[in-house]
Amino acid sequence: MAQETGLSTLSLAILGLISQQPQTGYDLRKVFLTTPMGHFSSSPGAIYPALRRIEQAGWVRGRTGQGKTRRQRVLYELTAKGRKVLKQHLSRPVTGDDVVWHMDDLMLRFGFMDPIVGRERTLRFLRDFADRIDAYVADLRRYLDGAKDVMPPCGRLAMENGIQGYEMNAQWARRAIQELQSHS
Amino acid sequence: MAQETGLSTLSLAILGLISQQPQTGYDLRKVFLTTPMGHFSSSPGAIYPALRRIEQAGWVRGRTGQGKTRRQRVLYELTAKGRKVLKQHLSRPVTGDDVVWHMDDLMLRFGFMDPIVGRERTLRFLRDFADRIDAYVADLRRYLDGAKDVMPPCGRLAMENGIQGYEMNAQWARRAIQELQSHS
């Protein structure tokens, strides 16, 4: 149920955003406050400590003082080491474990991976993602078939919700593959 | 982004399971290990402390020593107070906040609510759930329409994944309403 890498979901989100473009902590806060990325966070109490950790790991470097105003602000940009770590993290294969417990992380990885690891690996990610989901859906259906008679009706419906969610994800992934291949 | 009630996701899962039938900690572990409820946990390091907290809150009571064997085991059952708290928790209206940040909790609530709060409220829950999702989907689409030109292709796809997931949930809820109404 764990990450095995030093990258929490929030850290990954932050690192990914900074990889797209240097950002200050406040910039990041605004992204989280004003876009659906807000799904991953959150409050200054999480963002600033996470930034600090990422900086201390040497993955980003903060530059003070530039910009139009003389106002105190720290602009963080990705280091070479940070790019390497991010690339490694985004290149990890999709595991069955990921699909069961870390769908959020997987989608975050997908959202950032294309410019970092290349189109080829992005497509491989989507194929693996869809296949892993198929396997898990098969498991879930097997379980449901065996248990549906002893389950309360709403328990069964809740489980069907989960299954349909996974199926939708597999369909989405296959459509995404088509799209990325057609106009790349 | 918080629960505002003393019921964490895991605590709710445990309380719900015990409400269906008295359970020992080990029984709960087995449920989490062998069924899709495992999505919510987890390890003894989480279950036993959670059980302890729930017991100290007076929501469950542990009985030692009965059963066929003389083996040390504690069977927990819901107290009157626990049933009341659970009913209150399950009766809470669906908020926009819930839909954005606590889909897991919502599904868990749905899975347990029918026997506790009655069919009428369960159906109301599903209607509110679907309506809240519709509203959120509209927000997301508005955002996507405005931003899709400046988003990287995979960022857009990731966001479409989220939107489609929500749409699937609304459809599921409306089908569930039909099912529950048709043979109740």
Add this chain to the structure above:
DNA sequence: GTCCGCATGTAAGGCGTTACATGATTAA
């Protein structure tokens, strides 16, 4: 000259995670 937004934080607390620990009972 005051208020709001920019910009960055800290402190306390809660809870889940991993890993380890312990002893009793049953099946081989």
Add this chain to the structure above:
DNA sequence: TTAATCATGTAACGCCTTACATGCGGAC
């Protein structure tokens, strides 16, 4: 009698949450 399973935990750690704190700059 040895191993697996039953059954219950503890300890250290990490990270997020809520709430609070601070100080500058521009607009009016």
